Amino acid sequence: MIYEGDVYRPPSEADSLIIQLTIGCARNTCTFCGMYKRKQFRVRQLDEVIEDLHYVKKYYPYHFDRVFLADGDALIVKTPDIITILDKIYEIFPQCRRVTTYGAAKDVLMKSHEELCELRRHGLEMVYIGAESGSDKVLVDIDKRVTAAETIEACQKLKAAGIKVSMTLITGIGGRPDTKEHAIESAKLVTATKPEYLGLLTLHLEPDTPLTKDYMAGKFQMLTPYEYLQEQKLFLENVDSEGTVLRSNHASNYVALAGTLNRDREKMIAQLEFALKHGSLKSERYRRL
Ligand code: SF4
Numbered sequence: 001m002i003y004e005g006d007v008y009r010p011p012s013e014a015d016s017l018i019i020q021l022t023i024g025c026a027r028n029t030c031t032f033c034g035m036y037k038r039k040q041f042r043v044r045q046l047d048e049v050i051e052d053l054h055y056v057k058k059y060y061p062y063h064f065d066r067v068f069l070a071d072g073d074a075l076i077v078k079t080p081d082i083i084t085i086l087d088k089i090y091e092i093f094p095q096c097r098r099v100t101t102y103g104a105a106k107d108v109l110m111k112s113h114e115e116l117c118e119l120r121r122h123g124l125e126m127v128y129i130g131a132e133s134g135s136d137k138v139l140v141d142i143d144k145r146v147t148a149a150e151t152i153e154a155c156q157k158l159k160a161a162g163i164k165v166s167m168t169l170i171t172g173i174g175g176r177p178d179t180k181e182h183a184i185e186s187a188k189l190v191t192a193t194k195p196e197y198l199g200l201l202t203l204h205l206e207p208d209t210p211l212t213k214d215y216m217a218g219k220f221q222m223l224t225p226y227e228y229l230q231e232q233k234l235f236l237e238n239v240d241s242e243g244t245v246l247r248s249n250h251a252s253n254y255v256a257l258a259g260t261l262n263r264d265r266e267k268m269i270a271q272l273e274f275a276l277k278h279g280s281l282k283s284e285r286y287r288r289l
Contacts, residue, residue, distance in 0.1 A: 001055040005039050009068050010128050010166065010199070011250055013100065017064035017093075019052055020044060021085060025072030027104065029143045030132070031214070032173060034206035036072050043077050049085055053092045067099045075103035075127065079115040086122040096123075100166075103127035105146050105154035116161030126164035126196070129155060134189025135181045138174040142211070148189050155193035165195040169235075171228050171253075172203035176221040183231045187238035194241045200248035200257065202228050225254050225281050232257070233272045236265055254281040 004023050009016065024039030056064070067089050074082070090096055101124070108116070108127070133139055134148045155165045167190065174182035190198060203222070205212040214220040223231065232248070232255075241261045246268070248257040255275045257268045275281055 001052045006035070007070055008035050008072075009070060010100075010102075010168075011247075012166070012197075013066065013068040016066035016068040016100075017056060018068050018070050019049060019085075019089075020071055021049055021069045021074040021077055021082070021101075022071050026076050027073070027145060029145055031142045031210040032132075032170070032203065032206065034209045037208070039071070043081075046081055046084055050088050053088055057092050063095050064093055065095050065097045067093070067096055069099065069101035072102055073104040073107055074101040075107040075111070079111060079119065082119060082124070083122045086119070086124060090123055098125040099123050100126040100128065103129060103154075103158075105129060105131075105151040108154035108157055109150060111157075113157065113161060116157060116163060120162045124163060126166055127158055128166045128168065129158075129195070131167050131186075131189060132170045133173055133182050133186055134169075135174060135178065135185035138178055138182050138185075141178075142173060148185065151189060152192045155195060159193075164197070165193065166197035166199065167193065167195040168199040168201055170201045170203050171231050171235075172223040176223055176227065179223060179227060179231045180234065183234035184238050187235050187240075190244065191238075191240045195244055198241070198244050198246045198261075199250060200232060200235075200246065200253065201250050202248075202252040202254060204252045226276060228254055229272045229276050229281075233269055233276075236269050236272070239265070 004020060007018055009018050022043050024036040024041040026041045028036055086099055089099055129151065131151050132142065132144060136147050139146060158165050169186050205215055211220060215222060239261060244261040246257060246259055246261055255272060257271060259268050
């Protein structure tokens with residue numbers, strides 16, 4: 001099996017078998033994202049994907065119990081085709097306990113409640129939603145082509161079908177002028193959706209992206225490391241999402257937070273205050289997206 005181009009997965013899928021159901025991202029517009037800019041989007045032939053599964057089974061002695069469907073938004077694939085792949089995964093890897101994927105909110109909204117329930121029944125356990133921000137202004141600025149209301153509806157639809165939601169937000173994505181708006185509106189988004197998991201990333205400029213070009217041209221003002229922490233603190237002070245497991249252990253972050261909302265909110269705020277006061281931030285050398 002040969003992966004096509006660079007392959008990305010969430011940090012929590014480090015031990016998962018990654019299977020490319022699609023190549024690239026169907027949208028590919030987000031100004032900060034360089035992940036799939038060199039790939040032409042396409043849905044792979046199902047027999048190619050099934051061949052990959054057999055290849056892994058035959059040549060890799062490791063017994064994968066988790067599978068992650070890549071690339072950027074595998075939920076765009078027709079529901080019966082996803083079900084075919086889910087069934088094959090559980091047939092070929094009977095020890096498999098969960099299958100997850102990235103999903104765009106608009107792709108979730110294209111599917112009916114019944115389709116999502118079928119996906120859950122066939123073993124789709126969780127969808128990673130890259131919300132990035134709860135601010136519609138920021139979402140327009142970064143050309144995400146989705147509104148906060150659409151993301152809320154998509155998350156509620158997934159949860160109604162029994163599919164867990166893991167959401168990511170990017171600290172600093174609004175730049176300096178919108179730092180407060182981004183923090184507060186993102187807190188409202190999380191409060192409205194109450195995802196099972198929430199990952200906080202920190203903006204890291206990728207080469208050759210529109211956002212990096214804007215930064216180089218002086219059109220985008222990055223936050224300082226301290227301002228990133230202040231933004232995360234403001235977010236935490238405003239969020240109300242009982243039971244959400246929060247992690248900011250991604251390499252891009254200056255301070256690694258880990259806790260369950262709302263129980264550990266004050267502890268995580270205190271951790272940020274401590275870092276702000278004592279300057280205990282991760283070195284730039286160890287940061288990347
Ligand atoms: S952030 Fe997600 S939706 Fe946006 S271009 Fe990257 S992969 Fe595609």
